[in-house]
Amino acid sequence: MxxxxxxxxxxxxxxxxxxxxxxxxxxxxxxxxxxxxxxxxxxxxxxxxxxxxxxxxxxxxxxxxxxxxxxxxxxxxxxxRQVSIKALNDLYELRLAIETAVVERLVQNWNDEIEEALSAQVAELHRVATEEADIFTQVEADMQFHRLMCTGSDNPKFLQVFEQVAIETEFSIMLIGQLYDDPTRIAETHEPILEALRARDATKAVSAIRYHISEAQRIVIDQFRLLEEGKTST
Amino acid sequence: MxxxxxxxxxxxxxxxxxxxxxxxxxxxxxxxxxxxxxxxxxxxxxxxxxxxxxxxxxxxxxxxxxxxxxxxxxxxxxxxRQVSIKALNDLYELRLAIETAVVERLVQNWNDEIEEALSAQVAELHRVATEEADIFTQVEADMQFHRLMCTGSDNPKFLQVFEQVAIETEFSIMLIGQLYDDPTRIAETHEPILEALRARDATKAVSAIRYHISEAQRIVIDQFRLLEEGKTST
DNA sequence: GAATTGTAGATTGTCGACAATTTACTTGAC
DNA sequence: GTCAAGTAAATTGTCGACAATCTACAATTC
CATH class of the missing domain: 1.10.10.10 (Winged helix-like DNA-binding domain superfamily/Winged helix DNA-binding domain)
Structure with a gap:
């Protein structure tokens, strides 16, 4: 005990x-x-x-x-290992596969405890966006939302895979964070997922997470490409 | 070079x-x-x-x-770690998520080289089923087919995850192999996947792999349950 | 001069030994 | 008899040293 x-x-x-x-x-x-x-x-x-x-x-x-x-x-x-554009693309493809499966399971075994945890985390996302300026704290909060989803899926293997790509994921979220002028935007992008889960609507939840990850993918790739171009030209 | x-x-x-x-x-x-x-x-x-x-x-x-x-x-x-029924279930859920994404990509970047490799592997599956009796060789051949698919997906991260669960997967295939009276049955279950991929039909390929893995999941769980019951009663 | 071979330096691979921690047992008090 | 504290054996954590291997450069041959 x-x-x-x-x-x-x-x-x-x-x-x-x-x-x-x-x-x-x-x-x-x-x-x-x-x-x-x-x-x-x-x-x-x-x-x-x-x-x-x-x-x-x-x-x-x-x-x-x-x-x-x-x-x-x-x-x-x-x-x-060097993080290439392809590697980031591959990373998001993997996350898409995993997190799609995760939300499908989340809809099935949805309960008050999970709802409580995820809602609180979205609130936390808003809090760190307004109160604190530290980018690292925001990234950590974003990660934590996705980690909580994996935990709630009740399949440790999903969480295990997530943790394995966690560092690269963190790195990529950092890129996203630098792009958004308005930090609250990060928090808002998580709301549709939570809403669909609350409604226990599998179809909606899947498309919400797919949209969320695809958008992140696009932003990260764009941002990274800019970063690389700046590096080669200097 | x-x-x-x-x-x-x-x-x-x-x-x-x-x-x-x-x-x-x-x-x-x-x-x-x-x-x-x-x-x-x-x-x-x-x-x-x-x-x-x-x-x-x-x-x-x-x-x-x-x-x-x-x-x-x-x-x-x-x-x-002990392999429990739940762990096996979780394993197959992960494989389902990964390999679904893998075949989707395989349809996209299908080429002669991949076709050649996968076709040869199915032939190999038939060969080891008829010529040799060694169960371990058959399991290895089965694994290799799925490994080749992951390799062909051109996303190293998929292969990485597959290799991580490879040992448990091998273990579970061993269980399946012991169930089938006719060893050629294992080889046959892989053919619909290959056919759908050859036709470059994403929808068909996805449902083929989903069927393949779900069937394997069912068999493994059943077999494992029998194994456990036998253990506790003795 | 180009290519191959040989050699010295550096780096990884493996090992046996000691320190820190845990576990199991004994002893003692109540 | 039960619980607590103390103690000794066993096990893991860390270390420094030596062997195997690789890298870079010099020497040799054609």
């Missing part, structure tokens, strides 16, 4: 392994562009940089490999 | 790392039931058993973790 202590007011201390922390740090460095795409990431350099041994770095790299952020070549090490 | 030497007749030698081999061995041990579901898999025991150090075992376990065959608890180690 995972009963929490009666309001001891203590926060859970750093109960995640070194491997996870290294992986998080690495992925942040990659999506933020600190590590150039295609660059070899040397185990010893990373290990020295973070002040740990090479073993946890290797395991973290293998973790990131399965989420597609780095690729490994035997006896040659790990390399940073 | 990856130009092959002019027919030197040499075969590529075992160019995969120790980690991959350990992972393959472990996964085989799990799906074959040698390692009981829920059992803790001790690093030192596995390492000693295979005659290697613990480091490659740990990395292999982490690899298997991302394919959902084992789960890890911090400071407690790795445990083999």
């Amino acid at each position: 995972t009963q929490t202590q009666p309001s001891s007011g203590f926060q859970q201390i750093d109960r995640e392994g070194l491997v996870q922390r290294v992986a998080k740090l690495l992925s942040k460095a990659i999506v933020s562009g600190k590590l150039a795409p295609g660059a070899r990431l040397s185990e010893s350099v990373v290990a020295r940089e973070l002040g740990v041994s090479r073993a946890p770095v290797r395991e973290a790299a293998r973790l990131l490999e399965s989420s597609g952020l780095v690729r490994s070549e035997p006896n040659r090490g790990f390399f940073v | 990856t130009q092959t030497q002019p027919s030197s007749g040499f075969q590529q030698i075992d160019r995969e790392g120790l980690v991959q081999r350990v992972a393959k061995l472990l996964s085989k041990a799990i799906v074959s039931g040698k390692l009981a579901p829920g059992a803790r898999l001790s690093e030192s025991v596995v390492a000693r058993e295979l005659g290697v150090s613990r480091a490659p075992v740990r990395e292999a376990a982490r690899l298997l973790e991302s394919s959902g065959l084992v789960r890890s608890e911090p400071n407690r180690g790795f445990f083999v």
